[in-house]
Amino acid sequence: MKLLKLLLIFLFLGIGCKAKEEVPVKKKKVVFIIVDGVSNDQLKKANTPILDAIAEKGSYSDAFVGGIKETIAETPTISAVGYNSLLTGTWANKHNVYGNSIHKPNYNYPTIFRFLKDSIPDLKTAIFSTWLDNRTKLVGENLPATRKMKLDYHYDGFELDTVGFPHDRKRKYIRNIDSIVSNEANRYIKKEAPDVSWVYLQFSDDMGHGYGDSKEFDEAVYFEDTNVGKIYEAVNYREKNFNEDWLFIVTTDHGRSVEDGRGHGGQSDRERSTWMITNKNDFNKYFKTSTVGIVDVFPTITDFFNVDIPAELQQELDGISFYNSKSVKNFRGEYENDSLHFSWDGIEQLEENATISFSTTNNFKKGSKDNFIELATVKLSDTKFTKAFPTEKTDTIKCILTTKNQILNTTIILKN
Incomplete structure (x- = not known):
């Protein structure tokens, strides 16, 4: 009798498992x-x-x-x-x-x-x-x-x-x-x-x-x-x-x-x-x-x-995906009075920190990689940041804002 009960239980579990088989992913x-x-x-x-x-x-x-x-x-x-x-x-x-x-x-x-x-x-x-x-x-x-x-x-x-x-x-x-x-x-x-x-x-x-x-x-x-x-x-x-x-x-x-x-x-x-x-x-x-x-x-x-x-x-893409949560948009930068001035707009709640980095090269344009140097850690809730920046031996710099789920970029012309 116990054996019969065990067989019935296993049969029931087997049917249940089949009923719950995953639907093929579209x-x-x-x-x-x-x-x-x-x-x-x-x-x-x-x-x-x-x-x-x-x-x-x-x-x-x-x-x-x-x-x-x-x-x-x-x-x-x-x-x-x-x-x-x-x-x-x-x-x-x-x-x-x-x-x-x-x-x-x-x-x-x-x-x-x-x-x-x-x-x-x-x-x-x-x-x-x-x-x-x-x-x-x-x-x-x-x-x-x-x-x-x-x-x-x-x-x-x-x-x-x-x-x-x-x-x-x-x-x-x-x-x-x-x-x-x-x-x-x-x-x-x-x-x-x-x-x-x-x-x-x-x-x-x-x-x-x-x-x-x-x-x-x-x-x-x-x-x-x-x-x-x-x-x-x-x-x-x-x-x-x-x-x-x-x-x-x-x-x-x-x-x-x-x-x-x-x-x-x-x-x-x-x-x-x-x-x-x-x-x-x-x-x-x-x-x-x-x-x-x-x-x-x-x-x-x-x-x-x-x-x-x-x-x-x-680091090069200028677009933002319509999928998944995004924190910020409209990352912008300009150079004035020997300082870099950044701004961005929030999309979701801005409780996190992010990093701003820069590169004095544009190697990606030529098919290779750029080396980005961290400039600062910023609070996204501030929506702006300024930092003194001596003029480099280049006409432009590439800057990126890295959050937990995004990388946004801007290119800044170095001039007063």
């Missing part, structure tokens, strides 16, 4: 979309039912491009410059793309594709783009400077096909290319589900240049909203039918000129003011209370994948 996937040249105010007045629905279910934030005004990190509000700020998580003073000619990108600042490929070798990547240079020049596919990195799939270059897409003054050929690019993104994501995908849509910016603030531009934004919907439908299909967790981010690369919306490139509020929409609603306080930057996408994606960023790269 495989994480990312797609980010750049809808070119739609300022914050234009998005809010346009008819965008798809983006509105994504934001209602997920999240929306006002955003900015253009770097830090009136500093070495000030960045032109130009298309390729904005794309590369997203891809590298840095402003133009680091990635060195200052215009659409993409003259000499500094590939020592890796794109999100190359960094994740290095971190997760079997990661699958894809690009769907209405502009070939996004892959060949910005991502730098198959270039020696990027160690010949390759994306696993690309669908681009159609703007060079003047037979299949005859060029016309009203830019309908770009509209048609955006349409097939979004169609292919829908098809390929549904079937293959690459781990990281970039979709680039251009027609909205072309209508901005051609017509400015106009009915034509509003219609172009609605058209791009429809294209975003195709890609979002593919993501929803994957999440419904497969054990996958998708991060879906939509943003733009710049705003538009104040006068009539035809131009961009400067530092007006309208040219700098953008937006960010995502399917996630579990982001941190930084996202929920701040005007986020286009440079924040890089660290957000790495945190989503739970990939650690080495300290030497963290």
Whole structure:
């Protein structure tokens, strides 16, 4: 009888263990979309039912491009410059793309594709783009400077096909290319589900240049909203039918000129003011209370994948992740009256101490490491710090603020 009872107990425990078996961890996937040249105010007045629905279910934030005004990190509000700020998580003073000619990108600042490929070798990547240079020049596919990195799939270059897409003054050929690019993104994501995908849509910016603030531009934004919907439908299909967790981010690369919306490139509020929409609603306080930057996408994606960023790269990134608790933002520094003056803004409760360090070199720019020397321990609750600092034999110094969960940086020009 005792033996029978023991057998029954073990049987019961076995059934209980099976009932509590862990659910397989969902495989994480990312797609980010750049809808070119739609300022914050234009998005809010346009008819965008798809983006509105994504934001209602997920999240929306006002955003900015253009770097830090009136500093070495000030960045032109130009298309390729904005794309590369997203891809590298840095402003133009680091990635060195200052215009659409993409003259000499500094590939020592890796794109999100190359960094994740290095971190997760079997990661699958894809690009769907209405502009070939996004892959060949910005991502730098198959270039020696990027160690010949390759994306696993690309669908681009159609703007060079003047037979299949005859060029016309009203830019309908770009509209048609955006349409097939979004169609292919829908098809390929549904079937293959690459781990990281970039979709680039251009027609909205072309209508901005051609017509400015106009009915034509509003219609172009609605058209791009429809294209975003195709890609979002593919993501929803994957999440419904497969054990996958998708991060879906939509943003733009710049705003538009104040006068009539035809131009961009400067530092007006309208040219700098953008937006960010995502399917996630579990982001941190930084996202929920701040005007986020286009440079924040890089660290957000790495945190989503739970990939650690080495300290030497963290010290260069200008963005802040939307995941995990963050203490501070807007770390700034200036040199005046033979002293360094630092400031920062709090996000969470600032009960901790942090360290400020500096380097007189900028070796990372050349592909090697910088040696940072600790300058001081500071109380984050003070939100500012000043220290006498004799002029070094250099024009600039790099400074970092290291907290328990962040490394923020600023570059200071040494002059009185």
